[in-house]
Structures are given as C-alpha cells and as structure tokens.
Amino acid sequence: GNSVTQMEGPVTLSEEAFLTINCTYTATGYPSLFWYVQYPGEGLQLLLKATKADDKGSNKGFEATYRKETTSFHLEKGSVQVSDSAVYFCALTKGQAGTALIFGKGTTLSVSS
Amino acid sequence: SQTIHQWPATLVQPVGSPLSLECTVEGTSNPNLYWYRQAAGRGLQLLFYSVGIGQISSEVPQNLSASRPQDRQFILSSKKLLLSDSGFYLCAWRPPGGRETQYFGPGTRLLVL
Numbered sequence: 406g407n408s409v410t411q412m413e414g415p416v417t418l419s420e421e422a423f424l425t426i427n428c429t430y431t432a433t434g435y436p437s438l439f440w441y442v443q444y445p446g447e448g449l450q451l452l453l454k455a456t457k458a459d460d461k462g463s464n465k466g467f468e469a470t471y472r473k474e475t476t477s478f479h480l481e482k483g484s485v486q487v488s489d490s491a492v493y494f495c496a497l498t499k500g501q502a503g504t505a506l507i508f509g510k511g512t513t514l515s516v517s518s
Numbered sequence: 519s520q521t522i523h524q525w526p527a528t529l530v531q532p533v534g535s536p537l538s539l540e541c542t543v544e545g546t547s548n549p550n551l552y553w554y555r556q557a558a559g560r561g562l563q564l565l566f567y568s569v570g571i572g573q574i575s576s577e578v579p580q581n582l583s584a585s586r587p588q589d590r591q592f593i594l595s596s597k598k599l600l601l602s603d604s605g606f607y608l609c610a611w612r613p614p615g616g617r618e619t620q621y622f623g624p625g626t627r628l629l630v631l
Contacts, residue, residue: 439619448608448622449562494562496620505552505610506620510561 407432411495411509418485418516426480426512428469428495436497438462438471438478439506443492452480452493485516520545524609524623531630537582537596539626541609544590549611551592552620553584556606568592569614604630 412427430438437456441449453462458473467482478495492513496506521544531537543549553565564577566584574584581600585593592609609623 441622446627448625449610451619451621454619498618505550505564505567505612508562 407436407497407507409495409497409507409509411493411512413512415513415515418514420487420516420518421484422516424480424482424485424489424514426493426495426514428478428480428509430476430478430495430497432476432497435473438469439496439498440467440469440478440480441494441496441508443494443511445491449494485514487516487518490514490516520611520621522609522611522621522623524607524626526626527624528627529629531599531628533601533630534598537594537599537603537628539594539607539609539628541592541594541623542590543592543611546590546611546613548589548614550614551586552610552612553592553594554608554610556608556625558605562608565594599630601630604628 408431410429439454440452442452443449452467453464453469455462455471458471461468461470467480469478469480471478492511494511495509498506523542525540550569552567554562555565556562567575568586571586571589582596605628607626607628610620612618612620
C-alpha cells in the first residue's frame with residue numbers, strides 16, 4: 406500500500422546549520438508529494454509541494470526535490486533559524502478523489518541560538 | 519480566498535460527557551472534509567472524511583462520530599468521552615480531485631479529565 410517514512414527525531418541544530426529531513430515513500434502510480442510544518446500549538450501549514458518527478462518545491466528557504474528513482478522527497482534548508490523550530494510532516498496523495506493525504510509520523514526540529 | 523474555522527479552540531471535559539466540535543469552511547464549494555486527531559507527541563491519525571453532505575467514511579473504530587449537515591460544515595461528536603479521547607483535533611479541507619493540496623484549520627485542544 407501507499408506509505409510515507411520520515412527520519413526519527415528530534416533533530417537538534419544550532420542556528421545557521423544545514424538541515425536535512427529524510428522522507429521516502431511507497432506508492433503506486435505518480436503521487437503528489439508535500440511537506441507540512443506545524444508550529445507549537447497550531448494546525449499544519451503547507452510548506453511546499455511537488456507534483457511530478459524531478460520537480461523541486463521551495464518556500465521560505467526550504468527545498469525538496471521529487472526523486473522517483475529513489476522514491477524520496479528530502480527536505481533541506483541551507484541555514485536554519487530559531488523560528489524554524491517546529492514539527493515537519495511529509496505527505497503524499499493516493500491520487501484518488503476524496504481520500505486524505507497520507508502523512509509520515511513527523512520530525513521535530515529544535516534550533517538553538 | 520478560502521478559510522477554515524474550528525471551535526472551540528480549547529475544551530476541558532469530564533469523562534462520560536458529550537462532545538461536539540465544529541468545523542466550517544468558507545470560500546469554496548463541495549470540499550472534501552477531514553477530521554484528524556493528534557495525541558501528544560505523536561503523528562496524525564485520520565478519523566473521518568467526507569466527500570459530500572451526509573457522506574461520512576470512518577477510518578478507525580472508536581466512540582466518536584462525524585456528521586456533515588451542510589456542504590461546508592463538519593462536526594465531530596461523542597456521546598460519552600473517554601480519557602483516551604484527549605488530544606489535538608484538526609479539521610482539514612481539500613478541493614475535489616485526487617492531487618490537490620489539503621488545508622488545515624487551527625485545531626481544537628481537548629482535555630478529558
């Protein structure tokens with residue numbers, strides 16, 4: 406079946422460090438892929454997405470490239486800030502109308518100054 | 519533009535009491551609607567989804583129920599709350615179709631004592 410696997414957290418970094426959060430997926434067909442971010446006490450916000458192979462989604466300095474050959478959608482940022490501290494969720498579509506996105510378990514990022 | 523509302527924002531209820539959480543979406547028609555629960559420090563659990571008025575699909579067996587009395591209204595209910603029902607409840611909507619982005623509300627934090 407379709408699934409998303411994220412690296413276990415928490416990830417603890419110093420400000421201005423490089424960030425990578427790994428995400429791999431299992432899916433039939435060609436899903437769309439998403440990264441969501443959840444700040445403390447809030448709902449999830451869409452961070453970026455990619456809808457086909459080799460697409461790169463980007464937003465707020467974050468990037469992720471849809472790699473079909475490795476079934477991956479790793480999230481990267483060159484220089485993290487304290488304000489990036491949050492939980493990050495990788496997700497994919499089943500591609501079927503009505504069904505919800507399939508989410509990974511989330512990775513907590515903590516950035517210290 | 520589309521917006522999604524949830525209320526109440528926070529709720530403290532005794533075990534055995536009833537529950538009603540409301541979610542409404544503005545600025546769109548015929549959205550797909552979803553209820554998730556997020557227990558402390560854990561990932562998202564899909565509870566229910568709906569593709570139209572009166573159409574509810576349940577993802578997990580539990581003492582919760584959902585209803586969609588209007589196109590843009592989604593209600594989560596329980597007749598008798600359990601301690602294990604505590605958590606962060608998130609409503610989400612998505613345009614009809616298989617590859618669209620899903621948008622989340624601000625969430626309701628429920629504590630059952």
